[in-house]
Amino acid sequence: MDKVMRNKKVIIVFIAPAMILFTLIIPVPLVVSMGLSFFKWNLLEAPQFIGLDNFIRLFTKDAIFLTSVKNTLIYILLSMLFQLPAAYFLAILCTRGKRFERLVRNVMFLPSVVSGTAVSLIFYFIYHPEVGIVNAVLKAWGREDLVHMWLADEKTALLCVCIAVAWQFIGYHMLIYVTGIVAIPMDMIEAARIDGAGTWQLICRIITPNMKPVLRVSLVLIVTSSFKTFDAIYVMTGGGPAHATEVMASHMYEKAFLQQRYGYGCAIGLILFVCCLVCSTVIQRILRDKE
Amino acid sequence: MKKTTINILRYAIFVTLLLVILLPLLFVLISSFKSNDEIFLNPWGLPERFDPESYITIFVTNDMLRYLMNSIIYATITCVVVILASAMAAYAITRMKWKYSQLCMAYFLMGIMVPIHALLVPLYIAVARMGLPGTTGLVLVYIASAIPTAIFILAGYLKGVPSELEEAAVIDGATVGVLFRKVILPILKPSIATVTILTFLGVWNDLILGLVFLFKDRTKTVQLFISQYSGANYTNYGNMLSSIVVAVFPMILVYTFMSEKLVNGMMQGAVKG
Numbered sequence: 001m002d003k004v005m006r007n008k009k010v011i012i013v014f015i016a017p018a019m020i021l022f023t024l025i026i027p028v029p030l031v032v033s034m035g036l037s038f039f040k041w042n043l044l045e046a047p048q049f050i051g052l053d054n055f056i057r058l059f060t061k062d063a064i065f066l067t068s069v070k071n072t073l074i075y076i077l078l079s080m081l082f083q084l085p086a087a088y089f090l091a092i093l094c095t096r097g098k099r100f101e102r103l104v105r106n107v108m109f110l111p112s113v114v115s116g117t118a119v120s121l122i123f124y125f126i127y128h129p130e131v132g133i134v135n136a137v138l139k140a141w142g143r144e145d146l147v148h149m150w151l152a153d154e155k156t157a158l159l160c161v162c163i164a165v166a167w168q169f170i171g172y173h174m175l176i177y178v179t180g181i182v183a184i185p186m187d188m189i190e191a192a193r194i195d196g197a198g199t200w201q202l203i204c205r206i207i208t209p210n211m212k213p214v215l216r217v218s219l220v221l222i223v224t225s226s227f228k229t230f231d232a233i234y235v236m237t238g239g240g241p242a243h244a245t246e247v248m249a250s251h252m253y254e255k256a257f258l259q260q261r262y263g264y265g266c267a268i269g270l271i272l273f274v275c276c277l278v279c280s281t282v283i284q285r286i287l288r289d290k291e
Numbered sequence: 292m293k294k295t296t297i298n299i300l301r302y303a304i305f306v307t308l309l310l311v312i313l314l315p316l317l318f319v320l321i322s323s324f325k326s327n328d329e330i331f332l333n334p335w336g337l338p339e340r341f342d343p344e345s346y347i348t349i350f351v352t353n354d355m356l357r358y359l360m361n362s363i364i365y366a367t368i369t370c371v372v373v374i375l376a377s378a379m380a381a382y383a384i385t386r387m388k389w390k391y392s393q394l395c396m397a398y399f400l401m402g403i404m405v406p407i408h409a410l411l412v413p414l415y416i417a418v419a420r421m422g423l424p425g426t427t428g429l430v431l432v433y434i435a436s437a438i439p440t441a442i443f444i445l446a447g448y449l450k451g452v453p454s455e456l457e458e459a460a461v462i463d464g465a466t467v468g469v470l471f472r473k474v475i476l477p478i479l480k481p482s483i484a485t486v487t488i489l490t491f492l493g494v495w496n497d498l499i500l501g502l503v504f505l506f507k508d509r510t511k512t513v514q515l516f517i518s519q520y521s522g523a524n525y526t527n528y529g530n531m532l533s534s535i536v537v538a539v540f541p542m543i544l545v546y547t548f549m550s551e552k553l554v555n556g557m558m559q560g561a562v563k564g
Contacts, residue, residue, distance in 0.1 A: 006387070006388050007467070011383050014382060014387070014467075015380050015395065017375070017379060017380070018379065018399070022439070028413075029410040036412060043416065043419075093301060106554065107308075108308060109554050110312060111312065113546050115498070115514050115538070117496070121518075121520060125531070125535075131330050131334055131528060136334040167312070171312070175557075179558050227406070228406050230499050231498045234498065235521045252408055253499070253502070262412045268408075269408045269412065270409055272406055272409060276404065277404060
């Protein structure tokens, strides 16, 4: 056995396919991307080395980029606000595993398997100024004053996008929390109950402290996926009106692939990468297990 | 007394939740059977008659079947390659004895942290320069970006399995190839199911990679096809809605039949990844 498992050739044959595919398509382009971010290149002319100009321009001259950073941060905050407390509350409400609760869980999770593109189109239709249900309800209710071009108004567009995204992912985070609650040993809860703990105390003293690992997961996921958000913006608003919903990923797509400014696009992509990296490290630090 | 009130409240919340999730989907489904005029005049309420015209249009005129097939083909190829390559790598990392196995694992796991956006430009340039067809480039990128999570799940599962079966097989004279095919792959079955679910969903639901790599209309994916309906200049809502329904339907169908499996699979992907 030992001899078979130490055979160098066998090891190389087994690891090579994954290693080659992965290395050529993830780490190598990442390094190339870092290099390209110091160049100005539209693929037609020779690449031109410009040092840190792309980054300097991003933070000093590109007002749309700064808007996109601001919008991305708002998007992250709104997503956390709309999704996490509700998901937490629902998870606690939904852990006794009775049949009806299982149905609720499964239905809540359903939108997570639907594509972001489809969900965005569904809400594009729901928010539609003429045929959308939101305005139809408002009209039927007699509140014509509230009838609105939801996605075409700078004040409401980003908010509406975040509501659609929340509709899709509340169930996902709820299920993450359910996994955490189910993992708490039953006798710990029983013991607390025998000691006379009420539901509220149970939630604050027993459940919440034991939720650290899953809270960490859900926070890292919501922050990194919000930094990367693209589908919802691309489909619902295209970054408009007047860049009011432009986020970092959509700005990057616009610069690199629509305006052919490849080096500049790389610079935005890298900033996005660093943001994800820093945020997830910070979250993991704050919520690390004390061991 | 207090308990019943709380229970009524709970069920009230549950029913509201079900409505909030299901009504938008139902609204789209019902509206997709209305004519364009009726969508304007009668936004809610059932259609006067169920008119499948827009469904016929998207399949006959817009050739939606082709885009569905494209997505299925890309996702299937991706799943097969990812599972084989990752299972082999996971096996080498957890069972074989070499100095760098842990380092190698850490190297793959780093890949989970890298957002695809930071790689799009070099990948696009490489595919264009090498004259690769966009579809090949796209599938390769799908494969590579699914490998880290797949190795993580498979290796994690394999670690928890005792190696007695393998030892017995080796004593019986099995070669590594036979061992892998006849013992390891069957052992890995439950986690392969998880990886398949995650990978298939990832490919099926992707938009941005398709946008960057696919230009020829006939190679487009379902998501790419339906994303064309966004934007104010498109006003045939019947077609838009029935396309959404067709794009979403396969996933919902699969989900209703194996929701537990899908939920567990995605939760494993989330909690471990």
